[in-house]
Amino acid sequence: MDTSTPTTIRSPRPGEETRIRELVREAFGSDEPEEGERVAVLLDALRTYWSAGKGFELVAEADGGVAGHVGMTPAYVDGRDHLHRVLVLSPLSVDDAFRGQGVGTALVRQALAQARDAGYSLVFLEGAPGYYDRLGFVPAGPAGFTKPSRRIPDAAFMVARLDPGAAVSGALVYPEVFWETDTVGLRGALLSRLCPELFTDA
Template sequence: MTPREPDHAARHAVRAEGGADRAAVAALHTAAFGDDGHVAALVEALRPAPLSFVATDGGRVVGHVVLSPARLDAPRRLVDVLTLSPLAVLPSHQGRGLGTRLIAHALAAADAAGAPLVFLEGPPDYYGARGFDRADEHGFRSPSLRIPPAAFQVARLGGHEPWMTGTFVYPDVFWALDCVGLRDPEA
């Protein structure tokens, strides 16, 4: 550990998102994703999210993660699962372990709630070091051809059973806001 890490750990707290955090969470996602509010609109459309957490620095919201209900179309039956999306940390606070803490907190909450699986789209090097595996290697099918196979990832939790394989199905809001997969800018 570097001398800075204990100081950061003491200053930063992870807690459930509250109603008073909404504006700060929207601004955070817009800054972190460098977009025109598209991701913030997704977060707003996902409300009320059952599992939504913020990281704070001296009371200021500097990170956010949301877990939303989704489905797995398994051969035996539909399975209620979660999707971790989006995750954001203010650019000025990146590289301090806040994303890692938010992910760990979210996965622990999902496991405690009995969710068997958490899916996401994201960089495999980052999420692979934080409890996620390439989903297709465990019998899961992506909901879109626009998701690179390595980016489609899953965390298998305590409630997972071997028969739980199949196609991941995003909630409708992800489709309505075109937040699934990558768009080809040349198309």
């Protein structure tokens, strides 16, 4: 049975900023309200990039309202010979009422298509492999890339190669805004559970 929701993917319209912030805060703060607010602060900071033409954001419109949001922000891969401009997909948020209905999938696919059209060959993210691997992402470590932080679980560090012929490898370098908002990798109990190697006495 088709459970997808008719969705329009588009750029945000003036006046939708508050709704998008609320959506992001609730999506990331369902279990930890503090985490939701931290990602909402990241969103505020990233919007200065997007509004200046550095990367972009998209929303999913369903049932006459904003049902999802995704951001794409420029970063770099520090390669052996030179820097390579890439994108980081973050954050991706879907309203609880539309979870499991294809809204997130539609957002990611359109974001990747727009990134490809803009000339980017690589898109990175930190996310759940079970979700993103069906959208063209693979583990970035085995693909030749180094994490920007040891606090990112290996399985969560993923990349989509939009140009399979681009022979690029190196260390991913996040833009400063991710560090300023402390939204790189994990901290606390989840970190100790998913990255136990950081807590050994070796």
